[in-house]
Amino acid sequence: MSTLARPVRKREVLGARSERRVKEILGVARQVFSENGYENATTLDIARQAGISEATVFSYFTSKRDLCMQVIKGWYDEISLVLEQEVPMVEGTRAQLHFVVHKHLVTLMQDGTGMCKLVLSEGRSADADFAGLIAELKRRYTAPLMKVLAAAQRSGEVRQDMPLPLLRDMVYGSMEHVLWDYMVNRNKPDIATTAGQLTDMLWTAFVPVEQSQQKLAQFREDVAEALRRLEN
Amino acid sequence: MSTLARPVRKREVLGARSERRVKEILGVARQVFSENGYENATTLDIARQAGISEATVFSYFTSKRDLCMQVIKGWYDEISLVLEQEVPMVEGTRAQLHFVVHKHLVTLMQDGTGMCKLVLSEGRSADADFAGLIAELKRRYTAPLMKVLAAAQRSGEVRQDMPLPLLRDMVYGSMEHVLWDYMVNRNKPDIATTAGQLTDMLWTAFVPVEQSQQKLAQFREDVAEALRRLEN
Amino acid sequence: MSTLARPVRKREVLGARSERRVKEILGVARQVFSENGYENATTLDIARQAGISEATVFSYFTSKRDLCMQVIKGWYDEISLVLEQEVPMVEGTRAQLHFVVHKHLVTLMQDGTGMCKLVLSEGRSADADFAGLIAELKRRYTAPLMKVLAAAQRSGEVRQDMPLPLLRDMVYGSMEHVLWDYMVNRNKPDIATTAGQLTDMLWTAFVPVEQSQQKLAQFREDVAEALRRLEN
Amino acid sequence: MSTLARPVRKREVLGARSERRVKEILGVARQVFSENGYENATTLDIARQAGISEATVFSYFTSKRDLCMQVIKGWYDEISLVLEQEVPMVEGTRAQLHFVVHKHLVTLMQDGTGMCKLVLSEGRSADADFAGLIAELKRRYTAPLMKVLAAAQRSGEVRQDMPLPLLRDMVYGSMEHVLWDYMVNRNKPDIATTAGQLTDMLWTAFVPVEQSQQKLAQFREDVAEALRRLEN
DNA sequence: AATGAATGAGCATTCATTCAT
DNA sequence: CATGAATGAATGCTCATTCAT
Known part of the structure; x- marks a missing residue:
């Protein structure tokens, strides 16, 4: 085999x-x-x-498969290199998230959706080698953002009660569907706007809840406690 | 057609x-x-x-294509029907979101992700009919959630400054990537947990920022007022 | 087989x-x-x-072949029967030739060229049975005219220095090509006119040459003889 | 095309x-x-x-069709070329007619009639391209004779009251049937003889009736006149 | 180094024909 | 008597891959 x-x-x-x-x-x-x-x-x-x-x-x-794998690898290497170099140059977790989102959308959109389709569709294939390689490439590609998010989790800037892979899936999954929409329905959204909106929502989701609902919960707790004392 | x-x-x-x-x-x-x-x-x-x-x-x-289309259609019809029937039985927007997420993950996970792959891969295809049909099926499948979210947007329960399709893409995109992860790496997460976490973050992202903060502020205000009166 | x-x-x-x-x-x-x-x-x-x-x-x-053979046979039987009955009712060899020509053209033309194609094209086929049957049907179909021509040859009304099958081939061959032309180029000629012209030429060709060129040859011979005598 | x-x-x-x-x-x-x-x-x-x-x-x-078309085209090209070159080398309309008839019979006879069958059978075909090509090839193939006959009609050597295509149909139709006969019944006639007979009849049919009779009358007149003078 | 030429292994699709009900 | 259902046997066509030159 x-x-x-x-x-x-x-x-x-x-x-x-x-x-x-x-x-x-x-x-x-x-x-x-x-x-x-x-x-x-x-x-x-x-x-x-x-x-x-x-x-x-x-x-x-x-073989044809070999050629295709090299093509995919080449593409990933290019874009990964760019991210590895540029993400650290951006300051602030939120800004970095925005950078990655924007870059991803721009890159895949301007590529005419071709590579997107290829990677997304052919990423599986019955061939285990193939799928394995892609998984590895994807890991490298998403690494810069993963590092950022991991650090942010450690520092408490991002929720710690969520598994890191889930955060990643939300980021890339959302974007993928946006691109898919574009591919299928051919209605190209404004990249900058979409990147902004997406980042906004993602960040809202990632930020520790204590700043909003959790704080509320805490406060509710405090009030409850106060009530108890009061009753006593 | x-x-x-x-x-x-x-x-x-x-x-x-x-x-x-x-x-x-x-x-x-x-x-x-x-x-x-x-x-x-x-x-x-x-x-x-x-x-x-x-x-x-x-x-x-x-034809082979015909057969495949019917397979896909059949699968979508099944799952769409379930959603159309059950989603309205759930009360509360957040609970409905959670229901859809949970159902989606359960269904695709137990299906071995095969259909998922198929749909994702063949969703494009050079064939216009094919892609068109899938798009339509997808529309039907996502309709129940879309209705819920649209209503929530109208009522102000969900942010109105975000395009509805973007919300949809976040929901389904995130889930898709979770499944993808599972497929490739074969590490099956606990569905219930993942569904809960995902819903949590998505809801956080969807709820109007001001609203949660305002609510919090209002609540704090109310309680403070109550306390003051009580103490007096 | x-x-x-x-x-x-x-x-x-x-x-x-x-x-x-x-x-x-x-x-x-x-x-x-x-x-x-x-x-x-x-x-x-x-x-x-x-x-x-x-x-x-x-x-x-x-079998399919059996069915087709019966179809062809049926068609030939019909039209043969008509000819067998009607040709003897026409008087005069030339008139009979004209009748056959006209009938043939009318019948095949009105049939939308379908049977014509079928008989002409499928008349061969690798199958010997098939070809044999068709040959026999054709023989019966052309028999009425053959009888007329044979009698005319015996009576001296038609050239005797030509093999009867050749006469038949000229009659049916000419018509076949006319029909073919119609089939391929779709320009339907006036049947009556064409039948008249064809009969005219065929008859001219069939009539004993002594009435024209042969007479001339005889005359030339006579003159030559006269000259010889004169020279003597 | x-x-x-x-x-x-x-x-x-x-x-x-x-x-x-x-x-x-x-x-x-x-x-x-x-x-x-x-x-x-x-x-x-x-x-x-x-x-x-x-x-x-x-x-x-x-494609198979392409191959078949090329086969037919090749065959037609070969034989057309020969006719185009050699017909003009023959002198006299009648002799040219004889040449074409003889050549046609010889060529198709020695070819085992296979190509004949093929062309005749596939000349129609549901495919427009196919039929179109064959029609064109046939046109080229019959062109040399057509030219000869057309010129002869203009010069009055051949009847002008008959449409040229009808003359052509008589020539090729007759020959085709002769070949068909051969094909089916396997009785090979003497080609030279048949060609002679066919030409004889065709020419008789093509030559203006009046002309031959007039010529005869004129000749008789002339000779009679000469004789009279001589006897005197 | 480059390629013209050749092919084995497949694959979707068709259709006359059979037979149990 | 009629037929729904099933199929064996073909067939045209494609394409990644090899190899002698």
Whole structure:
């Protein structure tokens, strides 16, 4: 099942020209895969759009699946790198959350929804390797925000009674559905506005409740206590 | 809406036996499609698992696509019906939100997430009909909650400065990611707990900020006033 | 290969109701076959248009091929019968030729070219039985004209230096192409006019040459003889 | 004219080897199609007989239909070219008619009548493209004779009171039936003889009636006059 | 290094035909 | 007598992948 150790001779040592080729192919493949999805994209299509032969594609990548995985990995690496570098430059937890949300929406929206579809749809696949890799990439991609939220939880700036993964799911899940809506219904919302609104609500949800309902509860407790004393 | 008018050999469902067959096939197909996705599922596989010939499958469904659409529709119809009936029986907006969240998680979790995958993956598809149908089904499925939230917005119980679709996206998006997590990492969370936490945060996010704070302030004011009078 | 002696029980003894059924089916089948050709006609289509089930069709006819053969035979029988009865009622060889030509064109043209196509196209088929039957039917169909021409040849009214089959081929071949033209190009000529012109030319071709060129040749011979004598 | 713009895997013929392959396949296909007719010929059969895989066939031809069309076109092109070149080399209208008739009979007879069957049978077909192409090819094929006849009509050498298409139909229709006879009954006539007889009759039918009779009368007159003078 | 050429393995779909009821 | 139901056997067509040159 695993695609290791085939007796096929594939290029391993990459010269400068080779490297350029690889990038060329990856570029085209990203486009083709994101436009058609994994199953409906064809290696021929990729080769033709890259101006090379199918055989050449297969001399740089062991299989269609391999190529697709590299495409996805490349995309994640790029965007992850950006987040890793830029998130720390933003000050304040809320601002960082906003930054991540905004960046995510902008990036996936401008990509024409292609990569979004690809990652979301093909992220599963019966193939375990595939799914595993994606999970790992996703972990790296969401790490910057996770770090921020974790720290905020430790400092008490964010609710501590909620599991961190749940917070993450709320952030990325919400955005994903927004994007999905855009993809399917083709009605592009104003990114800045949506990012603002989303951040607003998310932050409201994340902030410790003692600042609102919990405080109320506490106060209610105090009053109850006062009443008890009073009755006595 | 778009089925061709060819002299199709498709049987109209008439007798009781037919109906059973259709359900049988739909059942198997749901399984196969949700396990492998549309593209990787084969009609032969479905036929074999149903213990019938491929031809028989095609005598009840005009095409693979048709079959898949009916599978998805059937699944949505089931769950939509439940929601439509039960949501109104729950009292209070927050409780209704909690009910929907809990139901959704339970249903998809116990379904092995297969249908979830299928719907999410095939929701796009190059085919317009397909995507259109799914969009419609989704609309019906989310309608009960949407009604609740809309009413709550009108009554001021829920923030009015946020677009309704965004609220919906937060609810369903968050849940989807939770399920995704489960699917990929196979770590099944406690559904009741997760549903509670999610509802908690969502509700916090939805409730008008001023309202909760105002309420708090008002309450504090009232109590303070009462205390003053009492002490006097 | 031959379709004899299958253990299948087919209806043999036909009651009055059965006979009606057979005719009904044959009527519909003629339509369907002539509209779509043998290969593209389906037994389902025939059954549906006859308002019965496929199974019923197969209880009256052993196979699709059988049905088609009977259709063709029925058509030929009808038109042959007419010719056999009416041709002798026309007086004069030329008039009889004209009658046959006109009848043939009218019949095939009004039939919407369907049967024409069917007979002409499916007349061959890899099946020897099929082709054999058609040949026989054709023989009967062309017999009336053949008789007329044969008699005319014997009486010297028609050239005797041409094989009778060749005369027949000219008559039916010419007409067939005229019909073909109509079928493909959809430009319907005036039947009466075309029949007249065709008869005119055919008759001119059939009439003994001594009445024209042969007479001339004879005359030339005479003159040559005279010249010879003169030179002597 | 009507080939789809899908990302077809069809090879463009480039090298010498490709060209050979194409011809190889076309050769086999001509055989298979003409033996079994379009519907009963299978791509697998063609591939096997060509000693290659089905996939290879489909890499040179977009579809079965495409392949068949090319076969027919190829055949027509060959024979059309010959006629276009050789007919003008023959002198005299009658001789040209004879040449075309003879050539046609020889060609189709030696071809085993397979192509004849194919063209006749598939000339219609529900497919408009197909029928259209064949009509065009037929037009080209019959053009040389048509030109000859048209000129002859203009010069008065051939009857002007008959539509040109009718003349054509008589020529090709007659021949077709002769071939049909051969095909079905397997009695091969002597081609030269048949060609002569057919030409004789056709020419008799085409030549203006008055002309031949007038010529005869004129000739008789002239000779009589000469004789009178001579005798005096 | 690059590719033209070839293909094995599938897959959805069709349809004449059978048979239990 | 009629048929609903079921199917075996084909068939056209696709595509990732290999390999000699």
